[in-house]
Amino acid sequence: MSPVARSVNQALRKVPAWPIYLIGVIPPVWLFYQGVTGNLGVDPVKKMEHEIGLLGLQVLIATLAITPLFRFTRINLVKFRRALGLVGFFYIVCHLAVWLFLDVQIWSQIWADILKRPYITIGMAGFALLIPLAVTSNDWSMRKLRRTWKTIHKLFYPAIILGGVHFLLLRKGIQLEPVFYLVGIGALLATRIRLPRRSRRAVNA
DSSP, X not given: OOHHHHHHHHHHTTSOSTHHHHHHHHHHHHHHHHHHTTXXXXXXXXXXXXXXXXXXXXXHHHHHTHHHHHHHHOOOOGGGHHHHHHHHHHHHHHHHHXXXXXXXXXXXXXXXHHXXXXXXXXXXXXXXXXXXXXXXXXXXXXXXXXXXXXXHHTTHHHHHHHHHHHHHHHSSSOOHHHHHHHHHHHHHHHXXXXXXXXXXXXXXX
């Protein structure tokens, strides 16, 4: 471990994870206030919906990056991973709530939109995969579920891929921003692939 990583880790041990939850509440509240006061443009509901959804994807990507960051730099942010994951899930719930209660509003249309629009179908599938992760993101579930807990939390990988695809399809035409997000997700997931011992020796040779 490098001296820099050691110093950073020593400093991080003194930083609690709970402030992440408090800080995490601020962006949706601020966006809602901005929408109510007319500072989000001509379509404040769409702006709020997209901004919160993108923020949720960003936080989930940051959560995904914690393990590769430790592997390559030895900087350990694992103690913050649960809080970041739950805040990211909270943003996705807010994103969905804005869509349901402020955007669509016509409840009979919701199911039709889920079935008819691929980006909504994929987004809802990703959200559904995140639910068991959020429900079991506590010490009690880890103790009770044991090995099953790790299996459940591997659902995070397909969920975040679906989130990236949802963002890509949401934009009309191929735009660089969602492509970069999807490539970034793929790169972070690729770092988790364990090569067989012989392949690793060949790579390191």
